[in-house]
Amino acid sequence: MKIAVACEGSLPEDSISMVMARCASFQILDTESGNLESKPNLLKDGEHGTGVKVAQWLLEEGVTLVVSGKVGPQAQKVFDEAGMKTLALKDGRASDILSKLRKDFDS
Amino acid sequence: MIIAVASGKGGTGKTTVATSLARIAADKLSTDICLIDCDVEGPNADIYLKPRISGTKLSTQPVPVVDSEACNICGKCAEVCAFGAIAVLPDRVLIFDDLCMGCGSCVWQCPENALSEKDHVLGEMREGSTSTLAFAQGRLEVGRSRATPIIRNLKKWQIRPERNAWYILDAPPGSACATLEAVRDADFILLVAEPTPLGLHDLSLLVGAVREGLGTNMGVIINRSRGRDGPLEDYCLREKLPILARIEFSREIAAAGAEGQALDEVMPQIRQTWEGLLGDIQ
Ligand code: SF4
Numbered sequence: 001m002k003i004a005v006a007c008e009g010s011l012p013e014d015s016i017s018m019v020m021a022r023c024a025s026f027q028i029l030d031t032e033s034g035n036l037e038s039k040p041n042l043l044k045d046g047e048h049g050t051g052v053k054v055a056q057w058l059l060e061e062g063v064t065l066v067v068s069g070k071v072g073p074q075a076q077k078v079f080d081e082a083g084m085k086t087l088a089l090k091d092g093r094a095s096d097i098l099s100k101l102r103k104d105f106d107s
Numbered sequence: 108m109i110i111a112v113a114s115g116k117g118g119t120g121k122t123t124v125a126t127s128l129a130r131i132a133a134d135k136l137s138t139d140i141c142l143i144d145c146d147v148e149g150p151n152a153d154i155y156l157k158p159r160i161s162g163t164k165l166s167t168q169p170v171p172v173v174d175s176e177a178c179n180i181c182g183k184c185a186e187v188c189a190f191g192a193i194a195v196l197p198d199r200v201l202i203f204d205d206l207c208m209g210c211g212s213c214v215w216q217c218p219e220n221a222l223s224e225k226d227h228v229l230g231e232m233r234e235g236s237t238s239t240l241a242f243a244q245g246r247l248e249v250g251r252s253r254a255t256p257i258i259r260n261l262k263k264w265q266i267r268p269e270r271n272a273w274y275i276l277d278a279p280p281g282s283a284c285a286t287l288e289a290v291r292d293a294d295f296i297l298l299v300a301e302p303t304p305l306g307l308h309d310l311s312l313l314v315g316a317v318r319e320g321l322g323t324n325m326g327v328i329i330n331r332s333r334g335r336d337g338p339l340e341d342y343c344l345r346e347k348l349p350i351l352a353r354i355e356f357s358r359e360i361a362a363a364g365a366e367g368q369a370l371d372e373v374m375p376q377i378r379q380t381w382e383g384l385l386g387d388i389q
């Protein structure tokens with residue numbers, strides 16, 4: 001599976017973003033290969049429908065779990081309908097969150 | 108002439124001012140006066156004016172619908188929609204009617220001709236009159252989140268050059284899209300503000316948004332004035348915003364408002380203020 005953590009900065013050490021669609025980057029971990037990618041969120045300053053656009057992008061990236069502080073109602077609808085999972089966390093660094101989630105899935 | 112009455116936050120007495128000003132304008136001026144209640148999320152100007160409604164009209168906007176038989180999930184429609192109103196899932200297309208701006212791009216560009224347009228109801232518009240003035244109002248359909256298109260439709264319906272009237276618009280509170288849409292083509296904006304820190308903060312946001320986007324002339328009406336409104340007055344001076352009227356704080360006004368009485372009925376001396384103000388704007 002692919003886990004995306006919405007992140008305040010561009011590095012895995014940066015903290016989780018409180019608003020999914022407005023994050024600076026997504027730290028995307030492929031749990032099978034162990035490959036970690038940082039993808040800048042080029043849509044974050046959009047005026048209209050940003051949540052849906054970001055959700056569509058993550059769907060196309062093959063993400064199956066989205067971790068952030070909060071997901072807007074429209075993006076949530078896209079995730080739900082596409083069968084993608086979401087997880088809301090209040091704080092933490094992206095790298096810590098990913099290693100913890102990875103352990104959970106491995107065990 | 109279009110005069111918009113706006114406020115940075117709700118509950119400042121904006122509708123009280125707009126409706127009373129419209130009543131006095133109808134008495135004093137020889138042109139027709141039309142009050143348009145653009146506060147479509149909570150329209151209530153009818154409570155003060157008690158108009159007789161003579162016509163209603165649905166406010167609609169075209170939105171795409173997908174023919175799932177014809178659609179092959181190519182993703183083009185989501186790609187072309189600048190408003191993020193479409194998501195293409197692995198097995199179907201999801202359309203967010205409330206985000207759609209009705210631009211039609213997706214319908215044009217779908218390679219399979221799988222999209223067509225249907226009318227999406229945004230809300231209802233009504234028109235009518237009192238014994239002295241014309242009245243119109245828009246009301247957003249329950250559950251709809253975007254007020255801007257219905258305000259645009261309402262103004263297009265009512266503001267017609269051949270009518271040769273003065274329009275007084277009761278704008279939605281705030282400083283977001285809906286408020287700016289309501290005040291967009293006004294000749295003058297009356298800002299109703301309260302002398303509280305929060306009132307000042309919201310007023311400054313609205314003034315900033317108008318200056319940046321429209322550049323319309325503005326003046327301030329201080330409601331619930333306590334005589335000395337220090338920080339608010341300083342702000343107006345600094346920003347070169349004329350203070351056009353002060354409505355003093357009184358329990359009677361609040362009580363009358365709750366019962367739907369017009370401001371000039373409870374506070375007859377306001378007539379002079381409005382007459383002076385109309386003269387200045389003229
Ligand atoms: S563009 Fe047309 S065919 Fe392609 S996904 Fe959209 S509706 Fe379906």
Ligand code: SF4
Pocket residue numbers: 170171187188189190191192193206207208209210211212213214
């Ligand atoms: S009509 Fe325009 S705004 Fe509406 S879904 Fe199609 S492309 Fe998007």
